[in-house]
Amino acid sequence: MRRTAWAVAMLASVLGVLAWAAGLDPRAPFAPAQEHAFNGTQLQPRMGQAVASAEGLRIEAVGEGATALQSIALDGIDAAAHPFLRYRFSAFPQTFELSLIFRRADSLDEVRVVSLPWPDAGDSWFDLSVVPEWKGRIVELGFAQFPTPQVVAPTQPFEPFTLEAVALGTPSWKGEFAALSTDWRGHWPWSQRSVHALGRDTDTPRARPLVVCVALVCAFAIVWGIVLLRWRGPRLATAAAIAVAAGWLLLDLHWQAGLAWRGQTTRALYAGMDWPAQETRAADADLLAVANRIKPALARESDRTRILVHSGSSYEQLRLVYHLLPHNVAVLPQVIEQASPELPAGTLVIVYASEDWSFDAASGRLRGGGLDWPATRVAGGGNWILARIAEGRR
Amino acid sequence: MTASLLAWILPVFAGAGIHAAFVRELRGPGAVAAMLGYGYFIGLFLAAFLTCLLAGTQTSAAFARVAPCLAVIGAVAWSAAWYLRSRHVEISAARLSNAARVVIAVAVALVVLRLWTLAAEAALRPVFPWDAWSAWSVKPKTWYLLDRFVAYVDPAAWLAAPAADLRTSAVWDYPELLAWIEVWFASAAGAWNEPRIHLAWSGALAALGLASYGQWRGIGIGAALAAVLAWAMLSLPLIDAHAALAGYADLWMAAVFGLAVLAWLRWIRRGGAGQLLLAAGFALCLPMIKLEGAVWLLILSMVGVLGSIRANLRWRLVLGAILLVTIAISLGGFVFPMLGLGWVDVQWGEIVVPALGVLDLGWRPVGAAMLTGLFTLPNWHLLWYLLPVVLVWRWRRFAEDPASARIGTALLACCVFLFVLFFFTDAAAWAENHTSANRLVLHLVPAIFSLLAVLLAQPSSAAVAPLRDQPKADVDPG
Numbered sequence: 025m026r027r028t029a030w031a032v033a034m035l036a037s038v039l040g041v042l043a044w045a046a047g048l049d050p051r052a053p054f055a056p057a058q059e060h061a062f063n064g065t066q067l068q069p070r071m072g073q074a075v076a077s078a079e080g081l082r083i084e085a086v087g088e089g090a091t092a093l094q095s096i097a098l099d100g101i102d103a104a105a106h107p108f109l110r111y112r113f114s115a116f117p118q119t120f121e122l123s124l125i126f127r128r129a130d131s132l133d134e135v136r137v138v139s140l141p142w143p144d145a146g147d148s149w150f151d152l153s154v155v156p157e158w159k160g161r162i163v164e165l166g167f168a169q170f171p172t173p174q175v176v177a178p179t180q181p182f183e184p185f186t187l188e189a190v191a192l193g194t195p196s197w198k199g200e201f202a203a204l205s206t207d208w209r210g211h212w213p214w215s216q217r218s219v220h221a222l223g224r225d226t227d228t229p230r231a232r233p234l235v236v237c238v239a240l241v242c243a244f245a246i247v248w249g250i251v252l253l254r255w256r257g258p259r260l261a262t263a264a265a266i267a268v269a270a271g272w273l274l275l276d277l278h279w280q281a282g283l284a285w286r287g288q289t290t291r292a293l294y295a296g297m298d299w300p301a302q303e304t305r306a307a308d309a310d311l312l313a314v315a316n317r318i319k320p321a322l323a324r325e326s327d328r329t330r331i332l333v334h335s336g337s338s339y340e341q342l343r344l345v346y347h348l349l350p351h352n353v354a355v356l357p358q359v360i361e362q363a364s365p366e367l368p369a370g371t372l373v374i375v376y377a378s379e380d381w382s383f384d385a386a387s388g389r390l391r392g393g394g395l396d397w398p399a400t401r402v403a404g405g406g407n408w409i410l411a412r413i414a415e416g417r418r
Numbered sequence: 419m420t421a422s423l424l425a426w427i428l429p430v431f432a433g434a435g436i437h438a439a440f441v442r443e444l445r446g447p448g449a450v451a452a453m454l455g456y457g458y459f460i461g462l463f464l465a466a467f468l469t470c471l472l473a474g475t476q477t478s479a480a481f482a483r484v485a486p487c488l489a490v491i492g493a494v495a496w497s498a499a500w501y502l503r504s505r506h507v508e509i510s511a512a513r514l515s516n517a518a519r520v521v522i523a524v525a526v527a528l529v530v531l532r533l534w535t536l537a538a539e540a541a542l543r544p545v546f547p548w549d550a551w552s553a554w555s556v557k558p559k560t561w562y563l564l565d566r567f568v569a570y571v572d573p574a575a576w577l578a579a580p581a582a583d584l585r586t587s588a589v590w591d592y593p594e595l596l597a598w599i600e601v602w603f604a605s606a607a608g609a610w611n612e613p614r615i616h617l618a619w620s621g622a623l624a625a626l627g628l629a630s631y632g633q634w635r636g637i638g639i640g641a642a643l644a645a646v647l648a649w650a651m652l653s654l655p656l657i658d659a660h661a662a663l664a665g666y667a668d669l670w671m672a673a674v675f676g677l678a679v680l681a682w683l684r685w686i687r688r689g690g691a692g693q694l695l696l697a698a699g700f701a702l703c704l705p706m707i708k709l710e711g712a713v714w715l716l717i718l719s720m721v722g723v724l725g726s727i728r729a730n731l732r733w734r735l736v737l738g739a740i741l742l743v744t745i746a747i748s749l750g751g752f753v754f755p756m757l758g759l760g761w762v763d764v765q766w767g768e769i770v771v772p773a774l775g776v777l778d779l780g781w782r783p784v785g786a787a788m789l790t791g792l793f794t795l796p797n798w799h800l801l802w803y804l805l806p807v808v809l810v811w812r813w814r815r816f817a818e819d820p821a822s823a824r825i826g827t828a829l830l831a832c833c834v835f836l837f838v839l840f841f842f843t844d845a846a847a848w849a850e851n852h853t854s855a856n857r858l859v860l861h862l863v864p865a866i867f868s869l870l871a872v873l874l875a876q877p878s879s880a881a882v883a884p885l886r887d888q889p890k891a892d893v894d895p896g
Contacts, residue, residue: 219547219666221852222655223796233794239803268804269646275799276528276653283535283658294542299611306544327564328583330576342552345587349556350563354573354586363574370580 030252037244045232046204047151049195056108056193060101064187067094067166079114080188083169090178093125094187095166100129103162106192107153108199111167113143115185118289119176121213123168124150129161137168138229141210148210149202153195154229165190172213176293177309207231208278211285235275242271308343314408315347318374321403321410322351325372332356332367334392335376344376357393365395369415373399376408383409421481422614425465425606426621428488430454433461435495440692442504448635448644455629456677456696458621463703464488466598473605474567480605518642525649529627532652537620539662545612550665553589555612558600560585562610591773593758595706596667619664626673626864627652633680634868637687637821639875647874651867656797656860667708668857674700674707675714676864679825682722683868686821697722705758709773712758713835714861721828725820769843779838782846791849791856798863805866812873822872829869832862 042048064080072092073085086092109124116122124138136157140150152158167187171178193199208231212224224230245267249255255263294302304312322331331348334356335341341355356373367373373390375381381392383401390399390411399411434457443449468487473480514522545551561567568585576586600615607614627648634644651657660669678700685693701718704711724732743764746752751765760772769777792802815822836858840849848854 214546214663216546216548217852218659219549219656219663219668219857220854221791221795221797221856222659233796235796235799236794239793239800242800242803268800272650272653272800275796279653279655279658279796279799280532280535283532283539283662286662287535287539290539290542294544299609299613302542302613303544306546328581330580342548346551346556346559350560352585354576355588358588359573359577359586362572363577368577368580 026252026254030248033248033252034241034245037248038241041237041240041244042201042204045237046200047232048197048200052195052197052200054197056196056199058106059110059191059193060098060106061110061189061191062096064094064189067096067187067190069094070166071168074187077186080186082184082186084184086170086182089170090180090182091168091170093166093168095125095164096190097164098162100161100163101165101192103128103152103158103160106162106194107151107158108193108195108203109140109150109152110147110189110191110193110199110202111140111143111150112147112188112190113185114145114188115183116143116169117183117185118142118285118292119171119180119183120169120185121172123170124152125164125166125168126158126162127164128157128159129163132163139225140167141206141224142212144209144211147189147202148206149199150206151200151203151229151231162192165192171307172289174215174307175213175289177305177307179309180293180305204231208234211282213289214286234278238271238275242267308339311340311343312347314376314405315344317405318348318403318408318410319351322348322372325351328352329370329372330354330368331372331374332359333374333376334378334381336378340376344374348374360395367397367413369413371413372402373397373411373413374408375411383411388414421485421606421608422603424485425481425603428485428492429461429465430457431461432464432488432492432495433457433459435492435499436460436464437696438499439495439502440695441690442499442502442692443636444499444503446636447641448632450632451628452632452636455625455627455632456681458625459629459674459677459700461488461492462599462602462618463595464491465602466595469598469602469605470567470594473601476565477561477567477601478565478605480602482605484602485606514641518640521642522645525645529649529652532658533620533624533627536623536658536661537617540617540620540664541613543613543616543663545616545665547663547665550616550663553587553592554596554665554667555600556587556589557585557592557594558597558604558615559610561597562601562604591709593706593708593711595703596670616664619661619669622669622673623652623657623661626669626676629673629677630680630864630867633677633684634871637684637872639871643875644871647867647871650799650801651864654798654801654863656856657863660860666857668860671704671708671711671714671861672864674703675711675718675861676868678704678718679828679865680868682718683821683825683872686725686824709758710858710861712756714832716756717831717835718828721824721831725824725827777843777845779842782841782843784840784846784849787849787852788840788855791852792859795852797856801863801866805870808870808873815873819872822869825865825869825872829862829865836862 065076067081069081069083070093071087072083074081074083074092074094076082081094083092083094122140122143124140126136127134128136138152138155141148167190171180215225217225246260246264249263250260293305297305306312327350329352331351331353332355333341333344333348333353335344341357345353345355375390375392378392383390383399385401388398388400390397390413398414400414401409402412403410434453437453437456437460438444465484465488468484469477469480472483472487545555557570568583570585570587570590572590573586576584599618603615603618604610630651631644631648634647635641657669657672660666678697681693681697681700684690685697701715704715724735727735747764747766751763753761753763756762758773763770767779769779771777792798816826817823839845839858840855845854
């Protein structure tokens with residue numbers, strides 16, 4: 025009898041924790057009372073190429089910025105009344121990320137973007153009520169797909185996939201639990217942040233964390249055991265150990281599944297290649313290519329020649345420095361900040377993708393960022409220049 | 419390929435031999451696991467030291483020059499270990515229960531699956547995380563591809579001497595132990611082959627698990643509990659991420675700090691000068707891995723010294739030190755040297771650390787961000803939910819068991835340091851944006867597992883009393 029009571033209490037606790045995690049509204053019906061559903065073929069390709077197929081809209085090529093985008097014009101759907109997004113893709117590449125895009129009637133010029141969980145097989149759900157921008161009247165809805173930032177090079181070969189269906193629905197128990205399931209099961213890729221903190225980006229809308237729910241269920245199991253089964257002493261210790269171990273194992277299997285999924289992505293990018301080829305498949309393959317174009321010009325220099333790199337972003341600067349090693353290369357802004365803007369004659373400066381920097385051949389000056397040096401051009405390409413600082417006034 | 423394989427085998431051979439010679443225990447519960455785990459780190463640190471010493475003028479020849487030395491050192495160490503081996507180890511014939519066998523088998527299977535998954539990721543991936551390529555791999559890549567060592571200096575010194583053979587970077591003053599390990603593996607691979615080099619991180623994780631299991635068994639913790647704790651530690655997502663996305667120094671910091679604490683713990687529990695030497699050696703390596711290592715070394719040293727003196731004198735010393743610091747700050751501050759960090763200047767409301775800059779002291783409300791990182795993000799499984807429960811449940815062990823008390827004190831001091839760092843200095847930003855905060859916490863995690871191990875294990879006189887006080891060594895069969 026007591027064991028039955030414990031089992032019933034546990035069942036109620038688990039359901040209660042799930043309901044809390046899903047943000048369940050007890051007044052909502054089981055299924056959406058109203059749903060605006062669209063077949064994939066009703067969306068129009070805005071970037072990239074797509075064709076209608078029996079399954080839906082087949083995206084066959086990406087467009088500018090290696091991005092594909094499809095959308096549908098809507099007749100002003102009430103956002104607050106329809107917070108549950110349901111979407112279904114087939115063969116969505118593991119090397120791609122997915123975002124929802126939408127426009128509101130009150131700000132037609134502004135395209136709003138929400139990062140979505142990677143779409144596994146079957147329907148995926150997302151609770152848009154946690155997105156502050158999801159309000160007013162929605163007049164356009166669509167999806168953008170692009171290579172996973174920081175992980176996949178934009179030049180990675182594209183694999184076609186199909187957008188099968190999309191729907192916006194009113195609140196329901198089904199939608200709330202399905203959105204929780206999508207959030208917890210949703211895979212997220214490695215990112216630069218992964219060595220600091222794991223999970224999807226902290227500024228991305230999400231459900232309540234799985235780890236908190238598992239901890240709560242473990243606590244309920246122990247508390248109900250103490251109250252209903254009168255666990256005490258060694259029996260309590262054993263039962264608590266089993267509960268914690270089971271919770272830990274559950275979290276670990278979830279983590280292992282994510283690791284396996286990320287491993288598949290890594291294999292898709294790098295497997296079957298030797299080292300130099302692997303390096304060319306990294307996300308910054310374009311910067312490696314630039315570095316390889318600069319290196320022949322540097323080959324004529326002494327390995328003591330100081331080389332300073334400037335670019336529009338610190339990522340590009342540091343990656344170029346890394347790719348140009350073992351040349352005597354450093355980051356220009358760091359050196360200027362920590363040492364001096366007075367560069368010795370003979371110092372080489374590489375400027376990459378910096379619109380506010382220029383080399384004036386007529387006057388022999390390298391200018392940018394409020395700095396101005398006498399210089400001679402050594403080499404250059406489409407968006408980079410290699411100049412040598414000359415004697416003379418800065 | 420053979421060289422790459424030998425680059426793994428030779429350090430473990432030499433390191434395990436040195437470990438065996440130090441601890442003089444070739445048999446006994448967990449002895450082989452501890453030997454292999456500690457041996458990996460000892461051997462690689464030795465390889466790094468020898469690479470720096472013998473191959474600084476031709477880094478591409480590091481493997482050719484250092485490998486024979488490691489083979490000779492290993493042979494000598496194993497001979498010494500065999501000659502010095504203890505003949506007093508008694509292994510009980512008590513058998514494991516079937517349930518314990520199942521638990522151990524499942525834990526081992528899960529650990530092997532995890533290590534395989536992580537190594538498979540690391541073995542394919544070019545160096546990925548930001549600081550790995552912008553900071554930690556800059557020096558070794560330069561030294562290896564340039565085929566010689568060049569000194570890194572601050573940007574002002576670099577710019578002021580344009581003809582000198584110098585380099586600079588934003589992290590020119592970072593310690594270089596890991597850099598030489600990377601050169602060692604690059605030399606064996608015959609190229610700056612990032613996946614091959616960074617597989618060493620997966621090795622470090624495996625070695626941490628082996629060493630922890632071995633030492634836990636050595637202090638009398640049952641095989642099932644030791645296996646489950648080893649799995650739990652290696653299952654932590656943030657630790658795993660540092661092996662899969664290799665290149666940061668934090669996994670090594672965590673492992674070396676954890677192994678220093680483990681050897682110290684075993685010395686407290688069962689004596690043996692070898693364990694104390696291991697603890698001191700690993701603690702001294704901390705500042706050679708990362709700047710924060712100086713702080714962990716200072717804390718371990720202080721707690722170690724204070725723990726070895728009589729209680730009444732200890733408290734007088736602590737109170738006297740607090741009084742002295744208070745007076746010194748009220749009189750305008752004081753300076754003291756810290757290995758790896760330089761002369762630290764402590765004043766009211768401000769600490770100046772040459773390697774880190776000026777730290778303005780003042781309350782920063784980052785509690786929510788810290789709690790999020792520890793309790794809600796998928797970084798630590800249930801660790802931070804479990805730890806306070808165990809501490810409250812087993813708090814009496816701190817009074818009964820000197821080992822628990824000292825490790826607990828050391829970890830408490832480390833936590834106080836992190837609390838001050840994140841809640842009272844500009845490092846609060848690291849907690850706010852979920853960057854370095856979790857990585858610094860990571861340093862303490864293997865040692866926290868050792869604390870959990872001694873708290874959770876069933877108390878037994880054999881486990882608590884030092885070996886030197888017992889006529890017959892009694893090893894828990896587990």
